Amino acid sequence: MADSIVASLSSLSISSASTISHAAPTAEASWASQLPKGVLATKTLLFKPKTAKSAAVKPVLVVALDSTDVGSSGVLAKEIGIKEMRAAGDDVWQEWFGAAKETASPLSLSSKSAPEGSHPVTLVLDSAIPKLPSDAKLAFHAPGSQTESITIPASDFSKFIESHKIETQPVDFVELKTKTPAAATKPAAGAAPAKSAAAASGSKASAKIEDAELIGITVRKGGDFPEWYQQVLRKGDMLDYYDVSGCYILKPWSYSVWEAITKFFDSEIKKLGVQNCYFPMFVSSDVLEREKDHIEGFAPEVAWVTRAGKSELERPVAIRPTSETVMYPYYAKWIQSHRDLPLKLNQWNSVVRWEFKHPQPFLRTREFLWQEGHTAHISLAEADKEVRQILDLYRRVYEDLLAVPVVPGVKSEKEKFAGGYYTTTVEGFVPTTGRGIQGGTSHCLGQNFSKMFNISVEDPAAAEGKRGTAEGRLFVWQNSWGLSTRTIGVMVMVHGDDKGLVMPPRVSQIQLVVVPCGITARTTQEERTKIEDACADAEKELLAAGVRAKADLRESYSPGYKFNDWEMRGVPIRMEIGPKDLQNKSRMLVRRDDGTKTSQPAEGIAQHVLQLLDTIHHDMFKRADDEYRSHRKVVTQWSDFTTELNKKNHVVIPWCEVEACEDAIKDRSARVAEQGAEQEAADERAPSMGAKSLCIPFDQDQFGDVKGKKCPQCGVDAKRWTMFGRSY
């Protein structure tokens, strides 16, 4: 069937059509996601206008980009001057397309083309399609097939329409959406970044966003946040979906962020005397289950290897979900004397937690990359000190590399690591949803594990008579600490905007892209070469100065296409070089984070760029920090607690630190949320979640004196200011 269509198109001198095969769409990976880069999925809708019985029925065929939100049929009907219409039934689809609606395509219409006069359907064409770049390809379903599609260049689709003499009415659905009553009642969320508000006001800026939506991100961050997140990651080239559920491919654009984090963190922990090692990924069930309390939390998520080749293993082995029980039997063996302390090991590896909850790229995946540090110390004081040193490195990863503000603090008893002594954390914040996110944790395990695994040394402080006795033994003090690729997800959620990713300069694989501009049909070859050479030279000069620069000299892509492409990937600075810039010996620099555009002398540009990258980092951090701070509300009355929570804030209260009170806070805030559930539509996946304690911030002074204050939930004397919120 697909072949016959290609053949018939060929007869219309559309020779560029071809059939491609791909995986069948799944619940997680849509048809669109199965298509190659540069090939855009379409959708085909069919409506029957409600007419008087006697009148001839001219069905309305809608062809739009799959990513376009076509809104309600009522609004569309009004737009195209039809009083009322409704979706066509299966019989109509079969009649006109010979296929069920899921796999029908307008290309099948060829068999229905009228030899003379106009075609018996009206075509409503998504106005985004004619605006596509000339090398964009459209994909249509091969009739009846889930795994084959027909692709043709967008420009050839109009050829197809013309040759079939189909009456066509273009509709700008983006504009149409602003006309819908729903749009008026759904304002941008209060928490939306300032820049999208700005974008909505300036008409030029808002047009730009519409342009971007053609091949770019099709939903607003403040609108459908989960969809936005997925689009930004995929279109920003961070990852690809994978055919094992809950696993994702980290493409170079995201992996390079992880490399920047590892490089920084690894060199810092080595300064602290930490050494890297590698323990096997497999754990025997004996060892895994040795510490019952600890493993209880992990057991339901442990993946088991039971077979090798065709042999059933006599004893299945687990894949590590974390390495405490993997490593500590060896610590017991290696640590024999106080001279073997401190023992500070770290490994960079992946761990597997086969969660059955909804997976979320970077935030909740079945395999993830991380580092896990495991150290043993002679005293609690020494362990304490390291816990904080590591936590501060985590803070620096977020703040100094990713430009993401975090609040360092200690977890409540309820939220600490199972089996540990206490847990410190850096807590992040996603303004769009108002939810907190645990950024990284540094645990003091106390002596719990050392007693379990018998990791002990002769106490150098013990009296001579006690040496060599059980009494003279000292169980070591242990820490464990981990930071994962979740960092990348937080970075994306905090900084990304309606155009896509916004990369913090210090971790962006490319910090500046050079795009040749102003080349038109009238440009001479000599002028063209001059511009392109200037771009290549700029790249060279910047690379030499330590700027990760790239000249985008791809042919057959317009500057506009390139702008979009790099904006989606979030490259911090775009440098434009055109004839005027050459003439003026200047370079145009455009910041991704705030869109500002300045012309700079070409002379000394590298130094200027280095400074600008630093400025961008600080501005990005400041914006995110201001926003986080504005969403951190100090509350002393219970009545204000849920009100502020429902405004997507974190709430800081003078808290009693009683576990039962924490449970009560969660229950009461969840119940209130349910009543106001419709206000929560922005993030469907956290509709009525209760608040939990996120951390007890180390910086208590900023909130004033807690003495004499009562816990707003239970009225008991407050101990410390504690930050509560909904969270990931």
Added chain:
Amino acid sequence: MADSIVASLSSLSISSASTISHAAPTAEASWASQLPKGVLATKTLLFKPKTAKSAAVKPVLVVALDSTDVGSSGVLAKEIGIKEMRAAGDDVWQEWFGAAKETASPLSLSSKSAPEGSHPVTLVLDSAIPKLPSDAKLAFHAPGSQTESITIPASDFSKFIESHKIETQPVDFVELKTKTPAAATKPAAGAAPAKSAAAASGSKASAKIEDAELIGITVRKGGDFPEWYQQVLRKGDMLDYYDVSGCYILKPWSYSVWEAITKFFDSEIKKLGVQNCYFPMFVSSDVLEREKDHIEGFAPEVAWVTRAGKSELERPVAIRPTSETVMYPYYAKWIQSHRDLPLKLNQWNSVVRWEFKHPQPFLRTREFLWQEGHTAHISLAEADKEVRQILDLYRRVYEDLLAVPVVPGVKSEKEKFAGGYYTTTVEGFVPTTGRGIQGGTSHCLGQNFSKMFNISVEDPAAAEGKRGTAEGRLFVWQNSWGLSTRTIGVMVMVHGDDKGLVMPPRVSQIQLVVVPCGITARTTQEERTKIEDACADAEKELLAAGVRAKADLRESYSPGYKFNDWEMRGVPIRMEIGPKDLQNKSRMLVRRDDGTKTSQPAEGIAQHVLQLLDTIHHDMFKRADDEYRSHRKVVTQWSDFTTELNKKNHVVIPWCEVEACEDAIKDRSARVAEQGAEQEAADERAPSMGAKSLCIPFDQDQFGDVKGKKCPQCGVDAKRWTMFGRSY
């Protein structure tokens, strides 16, 4: 029982005895290996002298370090003046020790101690025991237990003997061994490194080795090579055994070598435009099995996850054995246009091959760390070029970092990567066994995989009319290349000596250790502080100059103990600082690789050390290279082939390159080897292995003109010089 022994020892004022628990010994991990560092396993043997029936039988009890080879009872009997004796039966063990011989210990003898007169056993004491450093501890079995041992300081063991009035005869088993007839008939293997020959001649040098054997490596490299390898890795702190068979723990001392390799290789491939990424470790069975030929080789070794928590997975997932089939479906999706080429991705990860063959640390393990590069190119020429660029980086890893010579070349058709077009390799050589080892491979996959996975682009060279047609499609040319932690095993096997590891300076985590010397009981505190300060200052100065230096200021260890310790770990340079050095403003430098000792002015020592490290690297490489070359024999007659092979050589022949001939060579060389099997005792695990082709070296000229030569096996015209040998 263990407790009562400890109590009875305590009554002898041996309060330092204690009971320790550990894992039960297994086939792979001996009792000794389960003990903590610094605790030495012992062995207890019991013999009954053959006497006249009427005479009282005084049994002979032998107590030796577990690592000591006590040789035959005949030689021992002669040494202690007994005509004949034989191993005691179970009944005698039970009578004297109340335990079976496997878990008996001399400490149980206390219950048998005679109140007056001498003890009714004769004790033969391994003379290594009294020579142990004062803080060394001996471990004895807790009677009847596999998982408990009693430890006492070596010095307290003599206290125990004295208090029981046991007649003791010390025996130096190392010396005794040289008296055995077997020693005379088993000369050091011809392939043993020059330095061990030197050690055997000079008496001072040979004494040193005996000292080292007390706590060090107890077998000679040229003697029991497999045992030597395991001891060197464990005692040199490279790895520890793990309770999942075939998996090993990479300790910082070996992992840091891998870090040095990754740092070099990663920065080099980035210069070639390769980007890092991360694909999930899990593969669905569909994808894994898509390429039947390729997977056939891996299928028997694939580990399958079938269960998560308590849920059986609906569809089991495999753990990647390599990532061709994991990655290439996505290459098909990502590569749409020739502008997407070349695509050059690499990942640093671990892969799992659940081999059932005998595991060998670093060389054959079930999980191993590696990098795998996967690239796609527009043309064969471009792919060819990259294959060789990567292979040259592999050569540089071996030669420039590890000081290990390799021969770069191409694999025969029989030995190439399954499903590939051709395979290039760097081949290493282990002189002690005469076996070759594949060091790293860079494959050109041709278009085989691209056709299988439909990775194609529109051929930019196709005529306009063919564009968009199947005819106008070009399947990409692919490469894949990998280098693993096997590198570390090869490095150890090539450079290690009878004292332990010899680390190549460029990858050694510590390049120079500073040891304070000449501190005696008469040294004043002031002098002592001066020496130690000088050591700390030297460390600081060297670190500042970029030398990875460490001052070993551990108290309560003698310089001799420290020398041994760092020699076992193979630290390239030892700097000794004693009172004389301070006086002379000089520093004593001792090279690990050749033992030379020179005094150098303290002034400008860092520059000297940097040069010396370089010299050591080059000397180590030259020695290994000379040795490899001397074992590479050009042969043109079949009769010489097996002769040279059995002399632990690689054999280079003018070869026909016919696959059947390669099979014949393997068969015929294996058969001959069987006949001469007793000559092969040095490496029990490769007794009668046939030779296979290792590579066709790129440098053909060194062997002369191949034209007109005939293949010595089959007489057919030779094509190229080809290197054959036994291999790992």
